Amino acid sequence: MSTPGPRTLAHAHHPSWRRRRLDPDHSLGLRLTLAATAAFLVLVPFALLALLVLGGWAPLHRLDATVTDALHGYALDHPAWVTLVRIWTEVFAPMPLRALALLVVIWLLRRGARRLALWVTTTMVVGGLIGPLLKLLVGRDRPDLLDPVARAAGYAFPSGHALNAALTAGVLLLVFLPYAGRGRWRVALWIAAVLVAxxxxxxxxxxxxxxxxDVLGGWLLGAAVVAATTAAFTSWRAHTGLRPVQPAREGVAPEVERHPGAA
Known part of the structure; x- marks a missing residue:
């Protein structure tokens, strides 16, 4: 009966990169791999959309122009509606949303949830830096209307409002899901997050x-950033021995409700 050689023993103690990625018991195993894959799959549609915008794809331009013309015509005929939309877009602008996220970070720090606060901060900062950089790289002009009802400076793609709304809605949803319990409150939290974005x-x-x-690009990019940082955070959870979670159902740190200092 042959005994395993040194190379075989070394392989048994040091499994291949592929086996580690698919190993449910490894700290960077199956769950992290699936989460990272999900983040990548969300990023792919954004990358394809960005390429279509950069290439000036005619069908996309026609669709954009059709939607803009229809909504602009409605806005010109309904000034009260324009006022309401302006209020909404100011209340949920990037800076107020970042201020709200900062308040949540401070609240988490006071509760001792330092790593969860770091996750919120990282998500908002990463998304906040990527958005303007991509605007410069793509360099897409905003709609040039004859009788505009509002004006905005800078480039168009991706929309900073849509990006930051998706980021903020995502992080707040995943932070507060543990407090929503089960049933209708959890559904209400999901609906509120989606509506804001x-x-x-x-x-x-x-x-x-x-x-x-532009708006679709902002939503996709925001979702990709949240998915990527969530994958990193759940990887840390696995590394520290905490039980695996389903972020969409439990949030990223369900233990924070009962034991704040553990997150």
């Missing part, structure tokens, strides 16, 4: 300061 993005198209694809 969707309506904030649509307000920019309604005011004629962004193309519809």
């Amino acid at each position: 969707v309506l904030t993005g649509l307000s920019r198209v309604a005011l004629g300061v962004h193309w519809a694809s």
